[in-house]
Amino acid sequence: MIKIENLHKSYKTGANSLHVLKGINFEVKEGELVSIMGSSGSGKSTLLNILGMLDEADEGSYMLDGVPIKNLNERIAARYRNKFLGFIFQSFNLINYKSALDNVAMPLYYQGVGRSERIDISMSYLEKVGLANWATHLPNELSGGQKQRVAIARALASNPKVLLADEPTGALDSKTSYEVMDLIQGINDEGKTILVVTHEDDIAHMTKRIVNLKDGVIINDTPIKQVRAKANV
Numbered sequence: 001m002i003k004i005e006n007l008h009k010s011y012k013t014g015a016n017s018l019h020v021l022k023g024i025n026f027e028v029k030e031g032e033l034v035s036i037m038g039s040s041g042s043g044k045s046t047l048l049n050i051l052g053m054l055d056e057a058d059e060g061s062y063m064l065d066g067v068p069i070k071n072l073n074e075r076i077a078a079r080y081r082n083k084f085l086g087f088i089f090q091s092f093n094l095i096n097y098k099s100a101l102d103n104v105a106m107p108l109y110y111q112g113v114g115r116s117e118r119i120d121i122s123m124s125y126l127e128k129v130g131l132a133n134w135a136t137h138l139p140n141e142l143s144g145g146q147k148q149r150v151a152i153a154r155a156l157a158s159n160p161k162v163l164l165a166d167e168p169t170g171a172l173d174s175k176t177s178y179e180v181m182d183l184i185q186g187i188n189d190e191g192k193t194i195l196v197v198t199h200e201d202d203i204a205h206m207t208k209r210i211v212n213l214k215d216g217v218i219i220n221d222t223p224i225k226q227v228r229a230k231a232n233v
Helices: 044-051 074-084 100-110 115-128 144-157 174-189
Strands: 002-013 016-028 033-037 059-064 085-089 162-166 193-197 209-214 217-223
Touching (some): 016 044, 016 217, 033 044, 033 174, 044 162, 044 193, 074 085, 074 100, 100 115, 115 144, 144 174, 162 174, 174 193
Parallel strands (some): 033 209, 162 193
Antiparallel strands (some): 002 059
């Protein structure tokens, strides 16, 4: 599903250059649930941006579902993001003046799906995350956990190949974090490929494989026995 080989990325900082990713080799098979860990400055955000087609590597290759991701203009990158990827963010990134239902429908709008079909699909995903009764509510009427559920429904609505979750529990208390991870585990159980960037060890152990980054290189990549979130809720 994802194959990265010899990935390098540097950023110019004034007269200097900061080498952030230093030859990353990384593969994710369809249906995996993988966490990416690393301290601030390890390169995990840069790696996620490249995986999400929000940035491009200087060197190396990135294949997503058999498609080479390279030299994309913004129009093609946006089309590929819509086709391949769903994003879940720490800060939810919901549109404050739109209802939960309209937030979930946004990716479908950009895919050109007609309004009645958008509503039907979006409602089915709100039901999936347990928020059908909150469809008409605005984000400021929802709790943090409910906002993240809406964000997950939005990420799923366009049926992406891969979900990229950037610190999805970072703004939530422990109980709500485990509820969100229970939902993510359930989605993975259905076969969806999911990558979770986290700095929380307990959250990482709710995935099936932990990849540790340090100073721009992978220092270990270990399959683990998954802890089920439901046991902690």
